[in-house]
Amino acid sequence: MTALPADDVISLDPNLSARCQEPGSRALVRDVFSMTSDKWSMSVIRALNAGPVRFTHLMGDIPGISHRMLTRTLRALERDGLVSRTSYPESPPRVEYELTTLGTTLSEPVRAFIDWTHQHRPEIEASRARFDG
Amino acid sequence: MTALPADDVISLDPNLSARCQEPGSRALVRDVFSMTSDKWSMSVIRALNAGPVRFTHLMGDIPGISHRMLTRTLRALERDGLVSRTSYPESPPRVEYELTTLGTTLSEPVRAFIDWTHQHRPEIEASRARFDG
DNA sequence: CTGTATCCACCAGGATACTG
DNA sequence: CAGTATCCTGGTGGATACAG
Numbered sequence: 001m002t003a004l005p006a007d008d009v010i011s012l013d014p015n016l017s018a019r020c021q022e023p024g025s026r027a028l029v030r031d032v033f034s035m036t037s038d039k040w041s042m043s044v045i046r047a048l049n050a051g052p053v054r055f056t057h058l059m060g061d062i063p064g065i066s067h068r069m070l071t072r073t074l075r076a077l078e079r080d081g082l083v084s085r086t087s088y089p090e091s092p093p094r095v096e097y098e099l100t101t102l103g104t105t106l107s108e109p110v111r112a113f114i115d116w117t118h119q120h121r122p123e124i125e126a127s128r129a130r131f132d133g
Numbered sequence: 134m135t136a137l138p139a140d141d142v143i144s145l146d147p148n149l150s151a152r153c154q155e156p157g158s159r160a161l162v163r164d165v166f167s168m169t170s171d172k173w174s175m176s177v178i179r180a181l182n183a184g185p186v187r188f189t190h191l192m193g194d195i196p197g198i199s200h201r202m203l204t205r206t207l208r209a210l211e212r213d214g215l216v217s218r219t220s221y222p223e224s225p226p227r228v229e230y231e232l233t234t235l236g237t238t239l240s241e242p243v244r245a246f247i248d249w250t251h252q253h254r255p256e257i258e259a260s261r262a263r264f265d266g
Numbered sequence: 267c268t269g270t271a272t273c274c275a276c277c278a279g280g281a282t283a284c285t286g
Numbered sequence: 287c288a289g290t291a292t293c294c295t296g297g298t299g300g301a302t303a304c305a306g
Contacts, residue, residue, distance in 0.1 A: 039279075055288055066280055071289060081260030092287045093286080102256055109246040116242045123235055127214030172299075188268055199300050204269060225267045226306080 040073045052096040173206045185229040
């Protein structure tokens with residue numbers, strides 16, 4: 001983090017065949033979307049799949065998330081254009097969050113990833129037990 | 134982290150349709166595979182796609198990773214059964230890392246995710262510029 | 267070359283209290 | 287209800303030195 005000023009590069013170039021890699025063709029995956037290093041983005045994306053949801057409701061759908069972190073994560077996703085925020089000027093205030101079109105396209109990969117986790121959990125846990133023992 | 138003892142649950146249950154969620158059917162995605170919150174796992178997985186690679190070579194393929202972090206990440210992946218480590222008792226020592234069968238199955242989702250990032254980077258950056266301005 | 271141990275900075279993220 | 291501000295801790299991860 002300190003070493004890489006504004007370029008937290010991780011070599012995830014699709015054309016990275018093996019060894020060499022041209023310095024230009026790298027992708028700032030983590031920078032582009034912090035999901036990789038961020039604790040809550042995936043959960044939020046996932047929870048938003050259902051459609052427009054209110055803030056408080058999201059809190060309930062994402063066990064363990066704090067008030068503060070939900071706000072921050074939503075802001076970040078909004079900034080990236082993955083989530084849209086519409087606030088209805090009522091009293092008490094009502095705000096709804098929703099995946100944008102862009103955000104929806106991300107649901108697929110996220111889902112694939114999550115599904116994989118579900119499918120292989122037993123294997124992984126077995127492997128861990130083996131490794132630790 | 135402090136709130137959730139050993140159960141860093143994130144509600145990524147595939148059957149989470151919208152609101153309710155049975156407490157049993159959740160997945161410990163982050164716990165099962167730290168990729169979500171871990172800075173380097175994805176990069177390493179990706180770099181290992183090419184086949185068996187030596188430690189030093191990985192260092193070169195993953196810009197910015199530190200000696201220490203590469204070791205730790207590899208250990209973690211090995212523990213999870215995603216990476217195999219074979220050391221050849223030579224001098225100087227030679228060690229090769231390789232994706233296991235299980236690890237290979239993960240390449241797909243990872244790749245999908247990365248591809249998405251590449252494809253939509255411009256949109257995201259545009260969105261950010263808009264948001265910040 | 268590969269790996270471990272130590273030290274330390276930084277920041278993600280939790281708890282809490284307070285506004286509109 | 288939604289959001290912000292402040293404070294504070296734990297852990298991630300970098301730098302370095304050392305060992306086999």
